[in-house]
Amino acid sequence: MTETLRIVVVAPDLAVSDPDDEHALLQAERSRALRIGLLENGYNLVATLPADVFLSERLAQLQPDLIIVDAESEARDALEHVVLATRAARRPIVMFTNDEDTSHVPDAVAAGVTAYIVAGLAPQRIRPILEVAMARFAHEQALRAELAQARNALSERKTIDRAKGLLMQRQGLNEQQAYDKLRKLAMDKGLKLAEVAQRILDAADLLG
Incomplete structure (x- = not known):
């Protein structure tokens, strides 16, 4: 059996300040579902981090095998922080989002995203998505x-x-x-x- 992947999720805070904010509540629930799905699939979720200026230092300390970006309206900003934080030590990056605006997918892939998944949080989909992302990353590293x-x-x-x-x-x-x-x-x-x-x-x- 292969060693369990160490995963860091980069996502906004799950706390919702306004109980009437349906969008924030849905996003928080989606984020919880993602993390539960990771644990149910046997992955080692080592940390959930905000996309901020300290991300690079935290990733250097944690040394994850894979990074998941869980974002929606702020996806572009979160992705920018992750790409900058992994520039010196590349890692596979998987982006989960419910935002159906895919106009910036080419930019995301060019920036280093290994897999860009829209509305893909069904627990049974998580493992194959991450395995394909790891395989693609390994292939790209070999080509580089x-x-x-x-x-x-x-x-x-x-x-x-x-x-x-x-x-x-x-x-x-x-x-x-x-x-x-x-x-x-x-x-x-x-x-x-x-x-x-x-x-x-x-x-x-x-x-x-």
């Missing part, structure tokens, strides 16, 4: 890692090519000889080829 690796490899190749060009120019070597010299230096010093190439370029900059 591959892209970063490709960019790093391209950057290293450019550094090596520049160092080869410098050796060819200053020592009268052909391309293969310059490459062999870089490779021997890397092996002798126990460094990566790109690291040796960068050191040569740095030394050339210093010496002019």
Whole structure:
């Protein structure tokens, strides 16, 4: 059995100051239903936090596996706080709302929301929604890692090519000889080829 997900819910206070405010009462009841559904599905609900300027610090302390944004009229503001709070350490974000205005869904997805669920609080829907969100997040993270690796490899190749060009120019070597010299230096010093190439370029900059 997989380890229980640690979940933080970002939502407004459940307390309703005006007992005649039907909208606030409905939203509070919906939020309660979401939290009960999470517990009934066996998830570890570690905290419910407001979307404020302290959110980043609180998330850093709690280290949740997944963040649920439970918001309606203030969804855009809540989402902005969550995105800013998770910028340094990305986490899957699932947004539950009864707001049927989906005009800002593309912006939400672009900002990092893994799943955007409208009127999806039936208890039997919660587990599949969160499992799909986790799988999608893992897939996106893998793609980002591959892209970063490709960019790093391209950057290293450019550094090596520049160092080869410098050796060819200053020592009268052909391309293969310059490459062999870089490779021997890397092996002798126990460094990566790109690291040796960068050191040569740095030394050339210093010496002019």
